[in-house]
Amino acid sequence: MTITTEHAIIHEIAQDGQGQMRCRLRPQPLLNRQAVDTMLDELHQSYSSKAGKGFGFFGTHTEDGEANEAFSQALTQYRNGDLGFVEFSSNASQLLQEELSKYDFSQGGFLLLSCYTHMASDYLFVALLSAKSSMTVLDDMELSQNNHLDLNNIQLAARIDLTEWQADKESRKYISFIRGRAGRKVADFFLDFMGCVEGINTKAQNKSLMHAVEDFVSSSELTKDERQECRNRVFDYCTERANEGTDIEVKDLADELADQGAESFYDFAANGRYELDDEFPADKASLRxxxxxxGTGGGVTLSFDGGHLGERVIYDPVSDTILIKGVPANLKDQLDRRMKGE
Known part of the structure; x- marks a missing residue:
């Protein structure tokens, strides 16, 4: 078990007979501690390793900001001891119900809220879960249909780093959230009920880091193998941070590359050209x-390990061609059979 659960509760938001969204509130926290700990530990691990998350902070969307500050105000009261967890969660559920009532596409779901601690940081996990139907076989070999929470396909979830939120008022990344499959707008209503504003472009920061690393190794007097080793170190460091759910720290990364040339990578990356923050979340897609x-285009998809460039894979930018030495066996078999057929 990697986390320590303080409180957890589930409320239901669903349509009534007239098609209006209504809350069914649970009057006390979840009591089955073993089941709660197991579920939240699984959710924490899967959420931390999920790629492509967005990051933001509590802000306002409306001119007066009153509606969007209700969630953060209630959370502040809870953290200050002026509001109990059940009361806070009930307020949050009603705020989400009001937000959902503005849209026609939502069927509601089960709102999970949980406060837990992981590695000396306090978190609030917020997720709108859906129920999934499944079939099971009873003792008498009869079929029975059951509903269970679909924990493997969570699309609406956010995690607030309560420790960072209260310690660093200038932070713009203490809230992380899952981006919708078709982009952020799919989850706008979920962020709006919390008053969350996107504060840092994670993908842009990671792409800037990749550019800085490439420029760094290109400008240093390293052999081809040493350059690839440098890239591998960056990849391993950033991937580890992504899996842990912690930020990339440029100074720490520079220490990893301390023996890769005379110039400090931290000084190299801080020259203003790359616009890198000192700390930012990792984005696995950019690290690849x-x-x-x-790349994909014109009906052709091509992918190969970077270490093969210049050896098995020869790129000629003048003629716009790529020569591959040693065609993969399964591809070679397909090509040979096609050639014989023609």
């Missing part, structure tokens, strides 16, 4: 370019 080259 340290290991692989890939």
């Amino acid at each position: 370019q340290l290991k692989k080259f890939s």
Whole structure:
């Protein structure tokens, strides 16, 4: 178990007979501690490793800001001891119900709120869960249909780093959230009920880091193998941070590369050209370019390990061609059979 659960509760938001959204509030926290700890530990691990999350902070969307500050105000009261957890969660559920009532597309769901501690940081996890139907076989070999929470397909979830929120008022990334499959707008209503504003472009920061790393190794007097080793170190460090759910720290990364040339990577990256923050979340999709080259276009998809460039894979920018030495066996078999058929 990697987390310590303080409180957890589930409320239901669903349509009534007239099609209006209504809350069904639970009057006390969840009592089955073993089941709660197991579920939240699983959710924490899967959420931390999920790629493509957005990051933000409590802000306002409306001119007066009153509606959007209700969640953060209630959370402040809870953290100050002026509001109990059940009362806070009930307020949050009603805020989400009001937000959902503005839209026609939502069927509601089960709102999970949980406060827990992981590695000396306090978190609030907020997720709107859906129920999924499944079939099971009873003792008498009869079929029975059951509903269970779909924990493997969570699309509406956010996690607030309560420790960072209260310690650093200038932070713009203490709230993380899952981006919708079709982009952030799919989850706008979920962020709006919390008053969350996107505060940092994680993908842009990671791409700037990748550019800085490439420029750094290109400008240093390293061999081809040493350059790839440098990229591998960056990839391993950033991937580890992504899996842990912690930020990339440019100074720490520079220490990892301390023996890769005379110039400090931290000084190199801080020259203003890359516009890098000292700390920012990792984005796994952006990190892959340290290991692989890939692209799709015109009916052709190509991907290969970066270490093969200049050896098995020869790129000629003048003629706009790529020569591959040693065609993969399964591809070679397909090509040979096609050639024989023609």
